[in-house]
Amino acid sequence: MSSSKKFINGAEIFFECLRRENVEYIFGYPGGSTLKIYERLYDIDFLKHILVRHEQGATHMAEGYARASGKVGVVLVTSGPGATNTVTGIANAYMDSSPLVVFTGQVPTNLIGNDAFQEADIVGITRPITKHSFLVRDVKDLAPSIRKAFYIAQSGRPGPVLVDLPKNVINALCTFEYSEKIEIRGYKPTYSGHINQIKKAAKVISQAKRPLLYVGGGIIMSGASQELRSFAIENNLPVTMTLQGLGAFPGTSELSLGMLGMHGMYWANQAINHCDVLVALGARFDDRVTGKVDTFAKDAFKIHVDIDPSCIDKNVKVDVPIVGDVRQILSELRKVMPGKPKIDKWWEEIKTWQKECPLTYDMNDGRLRTEYVIERLSEKTRGEAIIVSDVGQHQMWVAQHYKFNHPRSHISSGGLGTMGFSVPASIGAAFAVKDRPIFSVSGDGGFQMNLQELITANYYKLPIKFIVINNSFLGMVRQWQELFFDEKYSFTNLGESNPDFVKVAEAFGLKAYSTDRPQDVDDLIDTMLNYNDGPIFVEFKVVKEDMVFPMVPSGASISEMIVKRLNPQRMV
């Protein structure tokens, strides 16, 4: 507890709070209503302000930073347009449960509601996409609000919190006090699971004949990867991961079945269909995972561990719910397991599915394919890199073909599916992680949605390897058009209008390469890995008409999976 009788202004209080929260980086962009803060920032050296080129970029960077580091990502923008530009990034963080604190400037309190210059009701606009928000109307509430914002953002199920800062509050004087203890009487996340429920789960798992662990991003957020690994190995359990769960369990492990769901592995989805005990760990039964919910793991006894009670029974009714922190619960579960299940036959079944329908693609026509690029990337980095993918076909190929060894290594926009996420998010990740290579993988469409941030990467000399997978199409949409919309390729062909990506990257000061030949892939990956003097760019021109398989059509049961290109008429 610290206090002083000295009066300081809101801007100084703001930075004192950030100091107490050990904030290393702020991703921001100045404007009229935050001038006082920027004035103070001029003399601050305990944290670094990263000047972005668009406020959406700031929010994605903060999220990339948060997801790579496990810390809170911090954003600072001005009122009105600065604030509204953060909306997509906030929504993205909300859907993927990433801890952000977003500070927005606001017009003075006496002008709020007056349609003042650069006024926007950002608290109202973001209410459905924030975990909580504060409009600080009095400078004496400033420090407590910031304290609570950081606490709420990173505790329980993490999420974005917005703090709106009217200009007069920032200018006003107040003494500074920052309480160590925090008490929010309406907010008390549950961390330790109910022991009886845990014992019940242990018993069921130990007696299972066909058990399956289905794990999501919650494992990564709670730092439960080590516990998960031990639990799975001790009991010889198969593990399948959601998109956000990739990296929670080593992709190279014998026990890993890879990703499940819409573009998941055939055998993982088969395992879902046939398991008798399904253990969901920090996963939320999202519709891209379950397909038609009534048929998802229909006959399985379901155990669900989640820190958010509202996730339980939301999409799929479960038999043993356990609310709490998945790391603590896994550690308890390991202690009370009465014995390991006998599941050799189950493994044989799984192996049969793996042989029946392996993950393949056309390799023999000499043309460059995304799958090959990702496969080589996975090999050459031995699953040790951080891959920040964008949204589309390339994202699914990354998820399918890159074998992630570590948590916090696969960073992608899952819940919201925000194109334009990768470039800025990789920049945020690069501030968090210095000892592993960071690749940003975008499609030719999504790359153009936030490419202004290339200059941010270059200015700060971040050694990011920017890859564009150029298929000349909004590939994922094109795939749906081919399969389900009568091959009417309406407004998805970017071929004639795409810019020269190499020139674009060069204009931003990046070294840039391009190829359409498989035989160049290894060399270019080496070039990227060996280049550490700032960012580098490579465009891979790939086959235009490729599709991502396997695929469960939207709303279908996962048993109705399409494993390869068939007659489109038979697919809906």
Place this chain on the structure above:
Amino acid sequence: MKHTISILLENRFGAFDRVANLFSGKGFNLHSITIGETEIKDVMRMTIVTSGNDQIVDQVLKQLNRLVDTLKVVDLSEHERTERELALISINYQKGTLEELKNICDIFRGKVVDINNKSIMMELTGPPAKINAAVNVLMPYGIKEMARTGTVALKRGEQINIQKKEM
């Protein structure tokens, strides 16, 4: 089935909006919503009447609990409770109908709170079902204007502490 949910809420800027937003954002039914002060400083009580199957109501309760500003969320439908509503109803009368209207008002234990040469206004309180019944009876006379508060409710018997239910 209708559920009456009682919420203790921080009396804080935006707290009400978050609750109301939840209902529109998640597509939950909202039949009535009331808010007012309680015996505790800075704590408001909201009473919400919603409907849906068990799974939906379960979600409503969980989502309400999840809000930082809610202190306690109880589905009163599972408890002994008292529900009340107040209605103000203005009705045009003709020569012959004034007495009838006054009679009806008496039967429902209402009060006539205003009268002029065209219309009378009555005040009715009671369980929502009683108000509905009164409205039904009054309808044929031509209701000019009506204002209903929505349901307020309290659990009977034992007290509810200010503490969020452990889930």
